Amino acid sequence: MDQTFLRVSGEEALPEHLRGGVVAIGNFDGIHRGHQAVLERALEEARRRKVPALVLTFDPHPRKVFQPDVPLFVLTPPAVKAELIEALGFAAVVERPFTREFAALSADDFVTSILDERLGISHAVTGFDFHFGKNRQGGPAFLMAAGERHGFGVTLVDAFRDEGAEIVSSSRIRALLAEGEAAEAAGLLGYRYTVEAEVVGGAKLGRTLGFPTANMRLSAEAGLKEGIYAVRFRRADGTLHDGVASFGRRPTVDDNGAPLLETFVFDFTGDLYGEIARVSFFGYLRGEVKFEGLDPLVAQMKRDEAEARALLSSVRPLSELDRAFAF
Template structure:
């Protein structure tokens, strides 16, 4: 219901008294994709209708990573970006409940009594069709409805969301697209342009010597993105937007080093070091490749910049959420 800054709470126990009695959406929501948005927007509708606070309960780290630490889930939206997206969807607070094996061992009844009723004091819970809770996933949507009737809170289970081709939208499909560099296809499932957030750090300044200075960012260690060249939009900490072209990869022409995300901002000069910025990916231009020297690389970079400018000149918001994330639009402007 609120359009202001979202509160990020470290656990259910940190919920302030004024947010008790909320409508609560529960889930991992990694990616906050169109399927998740169906759940989140239903919660928003109920909160508006009933005049209740709107809160999201999610879990950190991703539960699958806790049980398989040797194979962590590649995160589409680390906690800060997830909170940004939830804020854009109108949530007043997100509870980033620590997830551990002990927490996973709570019985279904303890989850209901200690977390939902005692901890949150919620009036309505909204979940996806496949939501399970408690040890060994013993709690099912049917049991949740029964508990709600018994304990005095409403329950809404949202059916699976399918895309225009009839396939269920899922985080795993989006990860597969991003790993292949298919950012436009990923955006179709997300409902907004996939966006990364990181601090701008110093580098070897190779781009500056080539006439293409870049803002360098090291992506989250779990990030999944195919190496290549992308048309992007760069959002500074103060909200100002700049179109640009970005390279993600190991710089095979020079050092073949650790993966680095390097963005050249069009028509910009200034110092970005130390800023935490967001970069939204609009289109894949070409794979990363090795060139026979700097001159050949610069000629290709000229072509890349021209292609990125042309692509970005024609883009429009995919949704209200996309308007707030990748464009200089509020939700109302994006939907008008």
């Protein structure tokens, strides 16, 4: 059997060797510890049945379709989500385009055309509150009854609660990141929050100050608190470097600059332009400050570097997923 992880468009035919698998169904924005409880249950069921384990997810996020004028901070764009799913051990992710036409499918049509005919599943695993189909008419009881008719099993996974007995959710994580609480968000994610983007050219001011940066433009909807962070930077070739990053509008040198993630990569010289790189956030150091000139700015940047190096020297992986992404 081909063991290569696949990203399959929801409108493509599923490769034959993946049919008959166990599928975890959900949007899974963040792949946080609650999602991981669902995904691990699917992996266990697939191992028990000796069949492939798949994830069926949707893009864009349904809220972006139904409320397009309301900004939504998406924690894991499709490429990052797929990498997390692969790292967990799945054979494939099926990325179903979410459109108003797709949302208008009846719950019965969703089961028949997607789960049965297109994917040919043997078992479905979802969260206890999963709803689907036009007007969310399909719920857990409907899915279990449909499974009996179509010949597949269904497992429902209860809400996952953290050590404080609170339900882990994507909205909680978005709120923490908006406050700069990177470490607390990592506790709910089970790994350090990570972004991926192309390294682009900048004004090169950092280079003249002795702090050359790798600049990455994130989504305009990124809800990360502006400020300075201790980070790890992973290059396209997989090599990993500690660093310190500024996310914001560079108030000292450019009052009107677009938000940008600028990472000073420690112990690295070379050209990163054009690379698709990842940055993992370990700790929030301080907010942005407008300095009276470049000398005070450079002095603070040296303090930021020292603080980031100290913080990163003592970190340990939170999980195997964290190890795969940030260690």
